[in-house]
Amino acid sequence: MPPGRRQGRGQGRGRGRYGRRHRVLLYAGRVAVGGLTLLLWQFASGRWVDPFFVSSPSDVAARLAALVRSGELWPHLLTTLAEFGAGLGIGTAGGIALGLAIAFSGLVGQWFHPYVMALYSLPRVALAPLFIVWFGIGLTSKVTMVATMVIFAVFYNVYEGIRSIDPDLLDMARAHRASFLRTLRWIVFPALTPWLLTALRLGVGLALIGAVIAELVGSSAGLGYYIKNSSNLLDITGVFAGLAVITAVAMTFDTLVGALSRYLLRYR
The missing domain is CATH 1.20.5 (Single alpha-helices involved in coiled-coils or other helix-helix interfaces)
Structure with a gap:
C-alpha cells in the first residue's frame, strides 16, 4: 500500500x-x-431563598409526575405544540416568499422594504390583544401571533442570504437563459441553506415565545394558560413546572434542527 x-x-x-x-x-x-x-x-431552596418564591427541583419534578399521571399535562402540551407547529410553518413559508419577492423585485422591492422594517419594529406583545379581538381566543389568534414572530426572522435571513450570493453566478444563469425556478433550484436555495437553517433555529425559540405570550394574554388551554393560572393561584411550583416543559420542548426542537443542519451541511 x-x-x-x-x-x-x-x-x-x-x-x-x-x-x-x-x-x-x-x-x-x-x-x-x-x-x-x-x-x-x-x-x-429553603436555605438561602424562601421556597415560596423559587420552589425546588424535587417539588417541580413531583408536580410534573403528578401532571403526567393525571393526564392534565397532555391537553396543554398538545395545544401549545399545535400553535407552535402551525405558526412556525406559516411564518417560515411567508418569510421565504417575502424575502424572495423583495430581493428579486429590484426597485419595487426597495419601495416595500422600509415598511417591512416598520412592521418588524412593532412589539408583538402589544398586537396579541388585537389578534384576540379579530380572531377570538381560539387557535387562529395564537397561530397568527406565532407566525408574526417567525416571519421576520426568516425574511431577513433569506434577504441577506440572497444579497450574499456571488452576482457572477446569477449573471451566468441569465446568460444561459435559465428560468427563475431553475435559478432558485441550482443557485439560490443551495446558497440559502445555512441562512434558512439559522432562521429555523431562531424561529423555534420565537415560535414558542409567541405561543406562550398569546396564551398568557387570552386562552383556555396551553402551557401559557397553565402558567398564568398557576401564577394567579400563587402556585410557584406549577409555574416552574410549566416553564420546565417549555424548556424541554425548546431543547428538543433545537436538537432536531441541529441534527438537520449537520446532515444538510455535511459537505462542510
Missing part, C-alpha cells in the same frame, strides 16, 4: 477518535452543568 494512503487512513482514524472524544466531553460537560445547576437550586 502506498505511504500516502496509509498516512491518510491513519489521519482518518485519528480524526474519528478525536471526534468521539470531543462529543463525549461535550455531552458530559452539558450534563454536569445542568446537574450542578439543579443541585445548587435544590440546596438554595
Whole structure:
C-alpha cells in the first residue's frame, strides 16, 4: 500500500477518535452543568431563598409526575405544540416568499422594504390583544401571533442570504437563459441553506415565545394558560413546572434542527 494512503487512513482514524472524544466531553460537560445547576437550586431552596418564591427541583419534578399521571399535562402540551407547529410553518413559508419577492423585485422591492422594517419594529406583545379581538381566543389568534414572530426572522435571513450570493453566478444563469425556478433550484436555495437553517433555529425559540405570550394574554388551554393560572393561584411550583416543559420542548426542537443542519451541511 502506498505511504500516502496509509498516512491518510491513519489521519482518518485519528480524526474519528478525536471526534468521539470531543462529543463525549461535550455531552458530559452539558450534563454536569445542568446537574450542578439543579443541585445548587435544590440546596438554595429553603436555605438561602424562601421556597415560596423559587420552589425546588424535587417539588417541580413531583408536580410534573403528578401532571403526567393525571393526564392534565397532555391537553396543554398538545395545544401549545399545535400553535407552535402551525405558526412556525406559516411564518417560515411567508418569510421565504417575502424575502424572495423583495430581493428579486429590484426597485419595487426597495419601495416595500422600509415598511417591512416598520412592521418588524412593532412589539408583538402589544398586537396579541388585537389578534384576540379579530380572531377570538381560539387557535387562529395564537397561530397568527406565532407566525408574526417567525416571519421576520426568516425574511431577513433569506434577504441577506440572497444579497450574499456571488452576482457572477446569477449573471451566468441569465446568460444561459435559465428560468427563475431553475435559478432558485441550482443557485439560490443551495446558497440559502445555512441562512434558512439559522432562521429555523431562531424561529423555534420565537415560535414558542409567541405561543406562550398569546396564551398568557387570552386562552383556555396551553402551557401559557397553565402558567398564568398557576401564577394567579400563587402556585410557584406549577409555574416552574410549566416553564420546565417549555424548556424541554425548546431543547428538543433545537436538537432536531441541529441534527438537520449537520446532515444538510455535511459537505462542510
